[in-house]
Amino acid sequence: MRAAHIAWAALALAFVVAPARAAQVGAQVGVHDPVMAREGARYYLFSTGPGITVYSSTDLTTWRAEGRVFKDGPAWATQAAPTFNGHIWAPDIYHHNGKYYLYYSVSGFGKNTSAIGVTVNTTLDPRSPAYKWEDQGQVVQSVPGRDLWNAIDAHVIDDEEGAPWMSFGSFWGGLKLVKLDASRTKLAEPQEWHTIARRERPAFTPDNEAAPAQIEAPFIFARNGWYYLYASWDLCCKGKDSTYKVVVGRSKSVTGPYLDRIGVDMAKGGGSLVIAGDRDWRGLGHNSAYTFDGKDYMVLHAYETADKYRQKLKVLPMGWDRDGWPVLDGRDLNRYQSVLQP
Secondary structure (H helix, E strand, O other): OOHHHHHHHHHHHHHHHHHHHHOOOOOOOOOOOOEEEEEOOEEEEEEOEEOOEEEEEOOOOEEEEEEEOOOOOOOOHHHHOOOOOOEEEEEEEEEEOOEEEEEEEEEOOOOOOEEEEEEEEOOOOOOOOOOOOEEEEEEEEEOOOOOOOOOOOOEEEEOOOOOEEEEEOEOOOOEEEEEEOOOOOOEOOOOOEEEEEOOOOOOOOOOOOOOOOOEEEEEEEEEOOEEEEEEEEOOOOOHHHOOOEEEEEEEOOOOOOOEOOOOOEHHHOOOEEEEEOOOOEEEEEEEEEEEEOOEEEEEEEEEEHHHOOEEEEEEEEOEEOOOOOEEOOOOHHHHOOOEEEO
8 A cells, every 4th residue: 555545544433443542531632633613601612523523622732522513424525435424524604794614524444435525504602503514515626637736625715805714635736726606616617736745756656646745724814914834745544654744835815825934835746844853753744724812822632652653732822033934843743732522
């Protein structure tokens, strides 16, 4: 098996084991691909897992399990990904005009037999009488033999004029950006596409293989007139051999080009390191980023060496250097420890 296929298989196994452990009260929160939103005084955390797993918190540290978004998975999923087994990947939560849009991915492991869908709610509070996720179906699909890109890992951001853009992608031809229409549930017409980041795909690699062009999980964060594109390089889900890390580039336009610290375009292989694993924590990545009460945070998952490399939630303070680039302190990986409450 190629490395990418091994990683996907390991990921499948991790999701079978980890949710049961995370459910133990007092344990750390075990998540992959975490994203977050705040409604009122409560934060809501969404992650890859059966039906999309949900947690809530009032302090970003102590979390309560809130069940799943989907009981059985979206009805259309097996049409796009015949091997879909209920595990929904890489959610993204986005708020616009009184509605929450939760984007998510369904896929075949190690294949670009994938699609991104979206479900909508007016509240994130499961105790509200208005709480109801209403699935809007598929937004975009990748088909082996037709597309040299992979429709997973969505993230949506509005540009300076209020137009919504969805970034996504994993391996293959890299990370894409496509404009959405005003409904936020469909592609805008005429379609507008951009390649915003990629890594070199080895020559003669069959189109149906992911290849070691290891890049995925885009997240665009707007700050002080810049758009910062975060991406994850290398391999997750391989225990002690995980090499996942977060890189960044920035642009004055949401469509790019995104240049790294030394001016290399991320669409041509550029990317400046933000944070990587250490002795205690492996496989750092699939991050999101937020500003809460004037403070910036990076949210990601990491594998804890002392706990057999199980995935754990990390919410890290994000600072900025004098040139306007994000700075994280690796010591915060040990300082932050989530707690799961009843």
